[in-house]
Structures are given as structure tokens and as C-alpha cells.
Amino acid sequence: MLDAQSTLLAELIKRSPMGIVVCDPSGVLRIVNDKARQLLPMVPQPEGRLAKDTLPIPRLLEVLSVVDDSSIEEDLYIGSKILKIRSVSMGEHGRLAILEDVSTLYKAEDHRREFVANVSHELRTPATSIAGYADLLLNAGIELSTEARDMVRVIHRNALRLNSLFSDLLTLSKIEAQSVNMPKEDLELYPIAVECMDKQRQRAEKRGILFQLMVPKDLKVHANRDAMIHIVGNLIENAVKYNREDGLVTIRAELRSAPPKVLFEVIDLGVGMAPSHLERIFERFFRVDKGRSRNVGGTGLGLSIVKRLVDRMDAQIEVRSRVDRGSIFRLWLDPADPFAAVPEESGIETKKW
Numbered sequence: 001m002l003d004a005q006s007t008l009l010a011e012l013i014k015r016s017p018m019g020i021v022v023c024d025p026s027g028v029l030r031i032v033n034d035k036a037r038q039l040l041p042m043v044p045q046p047e048g049r050l051a052k053d054t055l056p057i058p059r060l061l062e063v064l065s066v067v068d069d070s071s072i073e074e075d076l077y078i079g080s081k082i083l084k085i086r087s088v089s090m091g092e093h094g095r096l097a098i099l100e101d102v103s104t105l106y107k108a109e110d111h112r113r114e115f116v117a118n119v120s121h122e123l124r125t126p127a128t129s130i131a132g133y134a135d136l137l138l139n140a141g142i143e144l145s146t147e148a149r150d151m152v153r154v155i156h157r158n159a160l161r162l163n164s165l166f167s168d169l170l171t172l173s174k175i176e177a178q179s180v181n182m183p184k185e186d187l188e189l190y191p192i193a194v195e196c197m198d199k200q201r202q203r204a205e206k207r208g209i210l211f212q213l214m215v216p217k218d219l220k221v222h223a224n225r226d227a228m229i230h231i232v233g234n235l236i237e238n239a240v241k242y243n244r245e246d247g248l249v250t251i252r253a254e255l256r257s258a259p260p261k262v263l264f265e266v267i268d269l270g271v272g273m274a275p276s277h278l279e280r281i282f283e284r285f286f287r288v289d290k291g292r293s294r295n296v297g298g299t300g301l302g303l304s305i306v307k308r309l310v311d312r313m314d315a316q317i318e319v320r321s322r323v324d325r326g327s328i329f330r331l332w333l334d335p336a337d338p339f340a341a342v343p344e345e346s347g348i349e350t351k352k353w
């Protein structure tokens, strides 16, 4: 019985479509199945030998020698191949690493992104042109019947919506195509908040919405400028779009200690969201109320772009909301480097270890 089970297990490991490697606590490779041998450059008979003598892949050796209980999941680039490694502890038996070749999958993802970016780019140009001519028809003193004017208004509104949709899709594919994190610099938050608030002023005034700005002028964060303008701009835009008539948008920021972080908040007194919706608002094309979002010119892509930008900066975003009460979007950002502004001959001693 036991024998039959062992044979079955051995067969399972041998025929697994995933690479399987087990390394014991003394660094000796105990199991290396056929698939792992195909995927990894290694000597022909690696089992029973020290991993460091048979596997010329430093990162994989590091993963296999981790002694704690942590699980590790990461991509490993070997030449033109991308391998996904998932590794778990096997207690006193050492570590298990499962390897999967994801190169084709990643390539297909790249093609999909490139295709979406190209299509969005190509379609944005005619949409801009349609919106432009519709705007001209409405505002250049051209005589139009009431009926025709209403129709052109619909054309104009929809062309603008298409334009926003293609722009958001383009932005999303560009962010997803970037494999490295964004470069960061020390930035003052105040001018960014003012710039984004000014962009929404007209929309806010139309509905009697007031802004309250509580951002210290000297407060600096360590972040990417373009990403911050996009994120703050989107949060303020949403706070206006989903606010009530004569509502209020509060934009505030403060430095928190332990750990040092800058908390940036956009607070509105608008329609709010139910907990079940809150979980989904960072998904692409998710809208709580499609009709309302469409009426205010939404695409359902704004917050998914925000989330990706926040992740790319290693920052965090949280939301609190109550239906008919309003919402609070909170960003946790790195504060500016406290020594960045110190001139070199400042007398501050630097020591290297």
C-alpha cells in the first residue's frame, strides 16, 4: 500500500507540468523533477549535490536557503525566459520551490496592452475632431434649429466621453507597461492641491460646491510629480462629481510620525458608497451607479488608474464612506527626505560603514 503510494507520488513529481525543486536545510538538492531540469540551467544529475554547486542562479539559491516560514512569490528572469517561483517552507525537510514558465503569458499580456494603447491612440484623434466640430457648431454663431442644437449637444457630449475613455485607456496601458517603479523627488503638496482644485473650480461653482484647503505650505512628500497630479486631480474631481448641491470638499494633509508618513485626505459630503461597493471601486470600469457616472462624464477608469499609480510609488490608499454622508479618500505618502535640503558644507557629519 505504502509502496503504491510512493510510486504514485514519485510519478506525480516526475510528470508535473511545473518545475519542482526541494532543497534540504543543509543546502543539498533532494528533488529536482524533469520540468525543473528543462527550465533551469543546471548540471545533469543535481539530486544529492549542493545547490550552490549545481544551480548557477543566485536568486534561486537565496530563495531555497530561506529558513523561516515565509512564502515567497516572484518572477525570475533567466535570459529570455521569465519563471514564476513560488516557494514555501517544508519545515525540517527544507524548502520547496515550484517553477512555472510564464514567458508566453507575459508576452501575450504585453501584446494586449500594446494593442489597447494603439487602438486608444488611434480612436482619440477622430473623437477629438468630432468634439471640436460639434463645439464649433454650437458656439460659432451658426444658426441651428432647437432640434438640431439639441442633437449637436448630444454629439458633443458623447464625443467628449469617448475622448476621456480613450485617454484613460491609454494612460492605464502606459502605466501597466512600465516595469520599474516611478522616479520620485521631493515635492510641495500645496501647489499640487491648488492646481488640481483650480481645474475643478468651474464644475464646483456651477453646483455651489465650496473647497476648503488645509495643506501646510511647507509640507513636502517624496513622490512622482506626474503621478501625484493625476492622483490628487482624480480624487478632487470625484469629490466634486459625486458631491451634493452646495456641498463641501475638504483637502487636508499632515505629517504623522512613527512611522513618518504624510497623510493626504480628500473629503466630500456627497452621495457616499455602500461597503459592498467600496471593495470594488478600484476595479476597471466599476461604477456604483452607471447612469450617474455617465451623466457626470465618468469612465469608470479613474480610480483604477489612481490605484496603479499609488502602487507604483509604494504609497497606500484607503477609503471610508457612508451612503448619503460622503467619502474620505486617504493617501499615505513618504515624507520628503529630511536631509535633502541640507547643503553639503553644512557641518552635518556623514559616516559610512
Ligand code: ADP
Pocket: 238, 239, 242, 268, 270, 271, 272, 273, 281, 286, 287, 288, 289, 293, 297, 298, 299, 300, 301, 302, 303, 304, 326, 327
Ligand atoms: P468614474 O469615471 O465613473 O468617476 P472612477 O474610477 O473615478 O470612475 O470611480 C469609480 C466609481 O466609484 C464611480 O463611478 C463612483 O460610483 C464611485 N466613486 C468614486 N469616487 C467617489 C466619491 N468621492 N463619492 C462617491 N462615489 C465615488
